[in-house]
Amino acid sequence: MSELNRYQNPEVFEKLAMSYAAGTLHGRARKRFEILKQQHFYLEATTSAYESQFGNLVELLPNEQPPERVWNNIEAQIMADIKQPSTEPVKRSWFGWLTHSYTLATLGLLVAILLVVNPLSTHKDAVAYAAVLETTDNTPMAITRITHDDMSVSIDIVKDIPVEDGTILKLWCHPKKGGEPVMMGVISNTGRTVLKIDAQEWENMKTVGMLEISAETRNYSASQPTKKTLLLGQLSPISDNN
Amino acid sequence: MEDNFAKLLQRCAKQDQQAFKQLYQEVSPKLYSLALRLLQKPELAEDVLQESFIKIWQKADTYNPQKGKAITWMATVTRNKSLDKLRSLKLKSSETEIQYEGLDFASDDLEPEHQEDLSQEMKKLRECLKQLQPSQRECILLSYYYGHTHQELSEKLNKPLGTVKAWIRRGLETLKPCLS
Numbered sequence: 001m002s003e004l005n006r007y008q009n010p011e012v013f014e015k016l017a018m019s020y021a022a023g024t025l026h027g028r029a030r031k032r033f034e035i036l037k038q039q040h041f042y043l044e045a046t047t048s049a050y051e052s053q054f055g056n057l058v059e060l061l062p063n064e065q066p067p068e069r070v071w072n073n074i075e076a077q078i079m080a081d082i083k084q085p086s087t088e089p090v091k092r093s094w095f096g097w098l099t100h101s102y103t104l105a106t107l108g109l110l111v112a113i114l115l116v117v118n119p120l121s122t123h124k125d126a127v128a129y130a131a132v133l134e135t136t137d138n139t140p141m142a143i144t145r146i147t148h149d150d151m152s153v154s155i156d157i158v159k160d161i162p163v164e165d166g167t168i169l170k171l172w173c174h175p176k177k178g179g180e181p182v183m184m185g186v187i188s189n190t191g192r193t194v195l196k197i198d199a200q201e202w203e204n205m206k207t208v209g210m211l212e213i214s215a216e217t218r219n220y221s222a223s224q225p226t227k228k229t230l231l232l233g234q235l236s237p238i239s240d241n242n
Numbered sequence: 243m244e245d246n247f248a249k250l251l252q253r254c255a256k257q258d259q260q261a262f263k264q265l266y267q268e269v270s271p272k273l274y275s276l277a278l279r280l281l282q283k284p285e286l287a288e289d290v291l292q293e294s295f296i297k298i299w300q301k302a303d304t305y306n307p308q309k310g311k312a313i314t315w316m317a318t319v320t321r322n323k324s325l326d327k328l329r330s331l332k333l334k335s336s337e338t339e340i341q342y343e344g345l346d347f348a349s350d351d352l353e354p355e356h357q358e359d360l361s362q363e364m365k366k367l368r369e370c371l372k373q374l375q376p377s378q379r380e381c382i383l384l385s386y387y388y389g390h391t392h393q394e395l396s397e398k399l400n401k402p403l404g405t406v407k408a409w410i411r412r413g414l415e416t417l418k419p420c421l422s
Contacts, residue, residue: 024382051318052309052314052315056314058273061272074299077296081300
């Protein structure tokens, strides 16, 4: 198993994320993990969740009053920053913009990291689309990204989805204006599935509102979900603001 | 429970300096305490505290209350800055004069009035930590508060490296379902 695949295995990356957040991952392993988590949303999201839990440990620490000069230095620095606002235009990659924008989101934990709803997107061509698919009780379970760069739909299952024997999972696109959903393909109930799309399918993404993952009976040919809707999520365009 | 620090952070995101000062006054003693334990040197801890609060001011708009409490976000900022400092200076805690050590503050028999001050999240975490064997808990807490490596823990606790690694691994395995 390649290193990248190892880190895409939830069993592996969750342990690493936990170890990182608890402070028990050291040296080169820690450094390597930091690089990987910058590249992979799900690593960042999982690590962030554990950091948030272990961060509570700070409550147990006794208070230690820092010297007055620390505040004086901080105050001087922020005052200097305020007096000299940067004249450089803000340049952000769309990933950078994503980091900034998730503060606006009021979705769940993973949504905050992964999903961007760009209010300018109607004026710009999307370079990608993203959706976090949630259960009916709003638990984020899967992350879907559709990228123009490699013309693919990737579905990362954050927590394994239990499926009954003889059942498969299918990904569906629901048009914004209503009507019949379109089946994108069969996906795995664990890890990552990548589905290739063509230029026409990419164009059609503009018209897609919701994504759905349903459980279907194997070998049953159907043009729309026939069994049970497991996950739903709003597909949102991401524009390159550069 | 209402997160007052989150409200202050939200005001900081709008460049409210008064809110920032109040936040500093209320939170800095805890964050300085954390930096002191990780770095062991007050001058380094002061640098890190300063850098952390500059970052908190600049990045306040990226704090997302959906992801966790404001104090844990700020603790993560400070802890990561401290570890970066340790790494950049190639400092090893075993080579530093120890000024801060021990886990008395995290003992199970906290004063009752202190227990009342703890958040629900911390109380839950304490319950999870109680499920661990004392040696497992000690290793994980020493790693978190003091940044000790496995090797350093092995020397400090006078136990074989493999034993320390196993304690940590099993400790995290036990914690995982509880935290999930």
